[in-house]
Amino acid sequence: MRVFKFFINLNKEEKWLNEMAKQGYSLSKKSCGYEFTPIKTEYAAIKMDYRRFKKQEDFEDYCALFEDSGWQHIAGTKHSGYQYFKKADESGTEDIFSDVPSKAGRYKRLSNMWIGLAAFYIPIFAAFVAVGFIELAPLLDPKSLYLTPGLWEESGAAFWGAFLFETPFALFRGALFALFPIMIMLFLIFAFKANKYYQSAQSD
Amino acid sequence: MKRDKNLPLTETVYYILLALVEPAHGYLIMQKVGELSGGQVKMAAGTLYGAIENLGKQKLIQPVQSEDSRRKVYVITSRGAELLRLDFERMQQMIEVTKGILK
Numbered sequence: 286m287r288v289f290k291f292f293i294n295l296n297k298e299e300k301w302l303n304e305m306a307k308q309g310y311s312l313s314k315k316s317c318g319y320e321f322t323p324i325k326t327e328y329a330a331i332k333m334d335y336r337r338f339k340k341q342e343d344f345e346d347y348c349a350l351f352e353d354s355g356w357q358h359i360a361g362t363k364h365s366g367y368q369y370f371k372k373a374d375e376s377g378t379e380d381i382f383s384d385v386p387s388k389a390g391r392y393k394r395l396s397n398m399w400i401g402l403a404a405f406y407i408p409i410f411a412a413f414v415a416v417g418f419i420e421l422a423p424l425l426d427p428k429s430l431y432l433t434p435g436l437w438e439e440s441g442a443a444f445w446g447a448f449l450f451e452t453p454f455a456l457f458r459g460a461l462f463a464l465f466p467i468m469i470m471l472f473l474i475f476a477f478k479a480n481k482y483y484q485s486a487q488s489d
Numbered sequence: 490m491k492r493d494k495n496l497p498l499t500e501t502v503y504y505i506l507l508a509l510v511e512p513a514h515g516y517l518i519m520q521k522v523g524e525l526s527g528g529q530v531k532m533a534a535g536t537l538y539g540a541i542e543n544l545g546k547q548k549l550i551q552p553v554q555s556e557d558s559r560r561k562v563y564v565i566t567s568r569g570a571e572l573l574r575l576d577f578e579r580m581q582q583m584i585e586v587t588k589g590i591l592k
Binding site: 332334336342343345346347348349350351353354356378379380381382383384387388390391 | 501514515516519531532533534535536537538539540558559560561
């Protein structure tokens with residue numbers, strides 16, 4: 286079973302995954318959406334960390350530490366950031382974090398990732414604007430997205446025919462211009478939200 | 490004498506450094522910290538991993554050659570050992586002075 290969902294709040298995501306597990310669906314993979322496999326075994330706690338790794342050996346070492354201490358790594362890769370663990374046996378600790386600052390720290394890393402993503406796209410966007418690949422004018426003047434000569438001087442059926450015909454193309458052009466600013470805004474909002482969760486998690 | 494800005498060490502950092510006087514990998518550190526603290530300090534995997542990463546950045550511990558291909562092995566550095574000793578002396582001072590007052 287595959288489910289598409291998006292979270293910024295790791296606690297909410299954990300809660301949802303644990304509810305899915307209670308209903309008999311255990312997370313088996315996360316790539317494009319969440320993949321679940323039906324489980325018969327009794328409910329097992331799922332916990333999340335957020336961490337990216339530069340080297341494969343660091344990732345292996347990280348997974349080995351969790352497995353040694355009773356937490357099976359069920360989803361996540363070296364670069365995915367999101368790491369999912371399932372409690373493998375009774376011997377392990379209750380949680381994958383034993384103090385408040387380290388549990389809050391995952392939100393700091395998450396927030397930094399969103400800022401990094403925004404910081405990555407801002408210069409690209411600026412470069413596209415500088416070379417004229419993306420024009421800012423259409424955002425302020427949507428009429429300029431219509432390229433039919435003399436369109437705005439037409440009237441009646443001739444106008445509406447040409448206008449409606451070109452609207453899908455204009456929307457497409459507009460979306461292309463708006464895509465970068467919207468993406469960058471979203472990344473910054475996500476970074477801001479994750480940082481808010483970081484601050485509130487610290488005072489828990 | 491001016492005190493080192495890293496002092497006092499937190500309880501978990503102190504026990505991790507103490508555990509790494511001899512080389513150990515992550516899970517062994519976790520077990521040793523539990524034993525050394527008489528079961529008082531129980532570290533979970535995520536917390537320990539972050540602590541190891543931080544201590545490595547501060548050059549208080551360093552990775553050493555390991556026979557285990559999956560698990561990294563760490564050992565305390567001379568700087569780490571120095572801090573451990575300074576914190577031990579700091580606590581000894583506290584114990585001495587307390588002994589005299591609380592009888």
